Amino acid sequence: MTKWKKTALIFLSLILAHCAMMRKTAPVRPDAESELKAEILSHVAAPETQNAFWGMEIRRLGATEPFLALNEGRNFMPASNMKLYTTSAAFCLLGKDFRFETPISHTGEIDKDGVLRGDVIIYGKGDPSISGRYRKGITTDSIMKDWVAALRKKGIKSIEGNIFGDDDYFVDNDIAGSWEYDELSYWYAAPSSALSINDNLYDMTIYPGAAVGTRARLVTAPPIDYVTFQNDVITTVAGARRHIDFRRGVDNNNVRIFGHIPIGGRRWRDRGCVFNPTLYTATLFQESLTSEGISVSGRAYDLDTFSDAEKEILRRDDRVLYVHVSPPLSDIIKIVNKPSQNFYADMFLKTLGRRFRGKGSFESGALVVKDFLKNIGAPDVESIRMNDGSGLSRCDLVQPRQTQHLLQYMATRPDFEAFYDSLAIAGIDGTIGGRMNEPPAKNNVHAKTGFIGNVRSLSGYLDDQNGDRWVFSIMCNQYTIPVSRVDHIIDNICQALVRFKTSAGESPTRARH
Numbered sequence: 001m002t003k004w005k006k007t008a009l010i011f012l013s014l015i016l017a018h019c020a021m022m023r024k025t026a027p028v029r030p031d032a033e034s035e036l037k038a039e040i041l042s043h044v045a046a047p048e049t050q051n052a053f054w055g056m057e058i059r060r061l062g063a064t065e066p067f068l069a070l071n072e073g074r075n076f077m078p079a080s081n082m083k084l085y086t087t088s089a090a091f092c093l094l095g096k097d098f099r100f101e102t103p104i105s106h107t108g109e110i111d112k113d114g115v116l117r118g119d120v121i122i123y124g125k126g127d128p129s130i131s132g133r134y135r136k137g138i139t140t141d142s143i144m145k146d147w148v149a150a151l152r153k154k155g156i157k158s159i160e161g162n163i164f165g166d167d168d169y170f171v172d173n174d175i176a177g178s179w180e181y182d183e184l185s186y187w188y189a190a191p192s193s194a195l196s197i198n199d200n201l202y203d204m205t206i207y208p209g210a211a212v213g214t215r216a217r218l219v220t221a222p223p224i225d226y227v228t229f230q231n232d233v234i235t236t237v238a239g240a241r242r243h244i245d246f247r248r249g250v251d252n253n254n255v256r257i258f259g260h261i262p263i264g265g266r267r268w269r270d271r272g273c274v275f276n277p278t279l280y281t282a283t284l285f286q287e288s289l290t291s292e293g294i295s296v297s298g299r300a301y302d303l304d305t306f307s308d309a310e311k312e313i314l315r316r317d318d319r320v321l322y323v324h325v326s327p328p329l330s331d332i333i334k335i336v337n338k339p340s341q342n343f344y345a346d347m348f349l350k351t352l353g354r355r356f357r358g359k360g361s362f363e364s365g366a367l368v369v370k371d372f373l374k375n376i377g378a379p380d381v382e383s384i385r386m387n388d389g390s391g392l393s394r395c396d397l398v399q400p401r402q403t404q405h406l407l408q409y410m411a412t413r414p415d416f417e418a419f420y421d422s423l424a425i426a427g428i429d430g431t432i433g434g435r436m437n438e439p440p441a442k443n444n445v446h447a448k449t450g451f452i453g454n455v456r457s458l459s460g461y462l463d464d465q466n467g468d469r470w471v472f473s474i475m476c477n478q479y480t481i482p483v484s485r486v487d488h489i490i491d492n493i494c495q496a497l498v499r500f501k502t503s504a505g506e507s508p509t510r511a512r513h
Contacts (some may be wrong), residue, residue, distance in 0.1 A: 032502050037068050039496045043489045044070065052479035052486075057404040058497070061411055061461075061469040072401040075383060076475040079450030080340045081403060081457040082391030085384075086365075087333045087422065088410055089372040090348045093356065096330040096418045100127030100351075102195075104147060105318040107161070114157030119298070121164045121318055122281060124195025126360065128347035129326045130281070131198045134335045140198040140222065143324070144288035150322035151294065159289070162298030164314065165282035169194035170350045170360030172304065174277065178393040185248040185255070187271035189392060192346040194360060197281040199343050202227050206244055206268040208261050209235035216261050226283050227274060232258040244268045251275060278302040330418040337422040337448055338430030342390035349389030362388055376409045378402050391450055403459045403473035411461070411471065423447055423460055426494070432458075436491050440465065440498045447472075447494075454478055456486045462494060465501035472497070 044054045055071035066072065090098075102125055108118015132139035174191030175184065183189045190200040207217040216233035233244055244259035253275050261268060274280045282300035289296055303311055326332065336344045346362070353364030356371075366386035373381045379401055387393035410419050424430025426445035427437030436445055447460025459473035474490050 032500070033067070036496060036500050040068055040493050041070075043492045043496075046489065048481050048485060049476070049479055049489065052481075053477045054475070055400040055477075056472065056474045056493075057400045058470060058472045058474075059404060059408065061408065061471055066401075066404075067470075069401070072404075073380065073399055075385075075397040075399060076457070076477050077394055077452070077455045078391055078396055078398045078403070078457055078475065079452045079455045080342075080391040081448055081450035081459050081473070081475070082386065082389065082396050082398065083336055083340065083345045084403060084406060084448050084459060085369055085373070085386065085398070086345045086348050086352075086389035087336050088406055088419070089352060089369045090329065091333060091410075091415075091419050092413070093352060093368070093372060094329055096328065096415050098329040100129070100326040101125055102127050102130065102324040102326075103320050104150070104322045104324070105320050107314060107318050110155055114155050116156050116159045116161065118159075119161035119164055119314065120151075120159060120285075120321070121166055121303070121314065122195060122285065123169070124165065124167045124193065124278065124281070125169050126194050126347055126351040126354065127324070127326045128192075128196060128199070128344040129332050129335070130196065130324065133199050133201075134339070134341075135327070140284070141288070144285060145292060147285060147322065147324065148289055148292040148294060151289070152292075154321050156294060156321075158295045158297075160297050163282045163286045163289070163296060163300045164303045165195045165278040165301070166303045166311075166315075167194040167278040168303070168311075169354060173361060176346075176362055176388040176393050178387045178395040180394070183392075184250065185246060185272055187273055188342050190273035190343040191275070191277055192343055192350060193277040194350070195281050196277040196343075196347070197284055198222065199341075200273050200277040200280065201271045202274060203271050204229075204246070204257065204269065206231075206233050206257065206261055208263045208265055211235065212237055212263055218257065222284065224283065224287055226280055227253045227255055227272075230254070230256040232256060234260050235263050236260045238262050238264050240265075242266070242268060244270075246270070246272060248272055248275065276302055278304070330422070333419070333422040338424045340424075340431050340449060342388075342392050345389040345391075347389075365389060373402070373406070376406070378405045378409075392452065394452065394455075400459075400473040400475055403475075404471055407459060407461065407471045407473070411469075420446055420461065424449065435487060436494060441491070441495050444498050445494050450475070451483065454480070456483055456490065458490050458494070462498050464498055470497050 055074055055076050057066050057072040058068045059066050103123045105121045106118050110116050174193050187201050203221040205219045209216050214235050216235055218231040240262040242261050246257040248255045279302040286296050286300040335341050349365035350360040352368040354360035356368045357364040370381050385397040387395045423446040424432045426432045427442030431449040445462045447458050450457035455477050457475040463469050476486050479486050
């Protein structure tokens, strides 16, 4: 038993003894539950996090009162725990079998020689999954080839017109205004347009040059001209420290990569996000058409280039050529919750706003989520601040008790297993695949992480040695130690819970699952 556990246990024993004296009975020996509470409190009382702000609520599944609560009604930055709110609302309101559809239409006529004398329009409807990044056996290129094959099947051999991307299903605020400016180039800050492809990302790989002092070699994917790269990475001496970073213009696709890489050293890989995903999609499709033998005389355009009147003329007589259909939502939310994919979560939030409030925006989506939370009886809903669906914003605020209530509600649904399966599993996969990788925690804790600067959270479900399921939400803000140390504390709390077993003769109140 550690010093801090002993201190917490002594403190708890004194409280119990005082209560016993007030009832004029003999002092009560701390039972297994009291020891568990003391152990959990000892972890958050560690001196290294004394300047941090901890909050938690832990309950057995179905219990009416918390087993342990600490600052449970205070506001915390949740980071990616916000995705629990977004995916729960999408799961319940859209349904686990919901699929996104992306129609591809044409104007004009297809003549007897297979010439389309008109334009092609791709109508974005909020599908985040037009990508192969998380789907085994599927690539973005293979999706594009399927689209080309669908046009060829309609008899189209060439296009005497343009390729238009239409993203008006969402409003045009592709990024949340509260995101950190210096993060906008990186993959996790990808913009969310109603028409998006390849997670709105490009890949970069840097290899050392042939000699010290030479420019490093850059390889990008997909291999298109949509993004312009300035490679300022220099090859340095063997054994030197590698340091590479990059920046993209806020309103363009000019990317500068800079830094140094040692000769003979490991390659460097990263992903960046594009400006104007709609035009990116139209451009990739045009280039795929050309490479597959269907010539296009015009250009790729974002339909927002044109006036509302011009848009209406284009849309007036268009006819559907093909409809791309996404996997079911139950599959897509795994991409949100297991690897913690921000872009997908933000696309979900805007889709909720469009379908239930008539406006595909962060703000409308947040109102839908709040309505959902009110309907399930979550506490103090008006205090929630939801600036995005992903939790990247430092202006997002929730309470541990609200997260715990949400998870309790989800566990009551008949389709709960599909939601449960979307969460990362300790020692197995997702963002906790490398944590708690020994029994009994391994393959037991199913949870969602959260991480931005000085914010760490973990909320989800676990089972103890009695066979009881626990629902927990643990949040830590304003810490100044390495995040690995905060993870260690949170993991210790979860491990204490999964190891819990009542002694013979004890009969604590608990809910069976």
